[in-house]
Amino acid sequence: MLTPMTTTYRCPADGARAPVDAAPWCCPRCGGPWDLDFDAGSVQLAALPHRVDSLWRYAEALPLGPPSAGLGEGRTPLVALTPSVSAKLDFLMPTLSFKDRGAVMLVELARRLGPERVRRVIADSSGNAGTAVAAYCARAGLPCVVYVPEATSPKKTEQIRAHGARLERVAGDREATALAARAAADEPGTFYASHVHNPYFLHGTKTYVYELWEEYGGRLPETLALPVGNGTLLLGAALAVAELYGNGLIGERPALVAVQAEAVSPLATAFHAGADDLPPRRETATATAPTLAEGIAIPRPPRARQILRAVRDSGGTFLTVTENQLRAAQRDLAARGLFVEPTGVACWAAMSGWTDGPAVVPLCGAGAKTGLSA
Structure with missing residues (x-):
């Protein structure tokens, strides 16, 4: 059963509320993503050395207790790249991407909702989130279906299948894939493990910042650079910063630097135009430009307003990076002993020359998932 304090979703757009154990996957009024009514407790730094060596060590800040089907997720290394920039190696997670942080929360929620409500889990993804959901579903014994764009890396689809999930390839881009999954999300007995619409995912990704806070001895670096497609890592980071600050655990908040591929950069464009949201959808949408950073090639992220x-x-x-910068950053990191996929190097591509004070970039996905960019 879910504890009383974690049973309510809240729509950030219109204020609608729904109990977690009976809610639709999105707000029934506006169709937008949910937030979670949850007051994070204060994590005491002095208590941490004696706790489990995973993200579950921050129990007071998490809306679910430790899972019955975890994989030791979290606590990834932090290494210096330059005197000003360090990298957090989230590609060393169990399924080789940071998405494990949120996927374990979603699958644990599905498991706790019980077989009378959840007979299968579905997810949509450009690869990494679907792989993570498939892996944790396998661990939990839950049937899983993953929707991916037809151009998804064969190495990622192989990993999804290896975990026993059924793969559904969708003709078109990432947005078409999300629409296909959402069409299936209302079927009886289905739990939509949406890393975009379900706020439990953000409460998982926020542990990225809790780990940095612990690593830095109870403070945070001046700047956090974060890749942004659907914005789940950035919004999780913002959530953690708000919690740490609100509980008096940090005295200053870091600046969030959002990084997008120049080829698909709707949020960067909106930000620099001074807009609070993306412009209304056009009747005839233009095709998404190809980019090596497939994991952040999202033309209309549902949480755009929150990200901005x-x-x-x-x-x-917001910063943007070119395809040539992505290629150069991937090769540069490989020469330093770190083989990371093109999406995962976006922040290093943007911040490699940074000298304005301590900054951290995440290396989000392993190079083995896509190979070396041409």
């Missing part, structure tokens, strides 16, 4: 506000409120900004 989080970056502005932090005093941060």
Whole structure:
């Protein structure tokens, strides 16, 4: 059973509320993503050395207790790349991407809802989130279906199948894939493990910042650079910063620097135009330009307004990187002993020359998932 304090979803757009154990996958009024009514407790730094060596060590801040089917997720290394920039190696997670942080929360929620409500789990993904959901479903014994774009890396689809999930390839881009999954999400007995619409995923990704806070001895670096497609890592980071600050555990908030591929950068464009949201959808949408950073090639992220506000409120900004910068960054990291996929190097591509104070970039996905970019 879910504890009483974690049983309510809240729509950030219109204020609608619904109990977690009976809610539709999105707000029934506006169709937007949910937030979670949850007051994070204060994590005491002095208590951490004696706790489990995973993200579950931050129990007071998490809306679910430790899972029965975890994989030791979290606590990834932090290494210096330059005197000013360090990298957190989230590609060393169990399924080789940071998405494990949120996927374990979603699958544990599905398991706790019980077989009378959940007979199968579905997810949509450009690869990494679907792989993570498939792996944790396999661990939990839950049937899983993963929708991916037809151009998804064969190495990622092989990994999804290896975990026993049924793979559904969708003609078109990432947005078409999400639409296909959402069409199936209302079928009886289905739990939609949406890393975009379900806020439990964000409460998993926020542990990225809790780990940095612990690593830095109870403070945070001045700048956090974060890749942004659907924005799940950035919004999780913003959530953690708000919790740490609200509980008096940090005295200053870091600036959030959001990084997008230049080829698909709707949020960067909106931010620099001073907009609070993306412009209304056009009757005839233009095709998404190809990019090596497939994991952040999202033309219309559902949480766009929240992402833009989080970056502005932090005093941060948006940066974009070219395809040549992505290629160069991947090869540069490989020469340093770190083989990371093109999406995962986006922040290093943007921040490699940074000298303005301590900053951290995440290396989000292993190079073995896609290979070396041509």
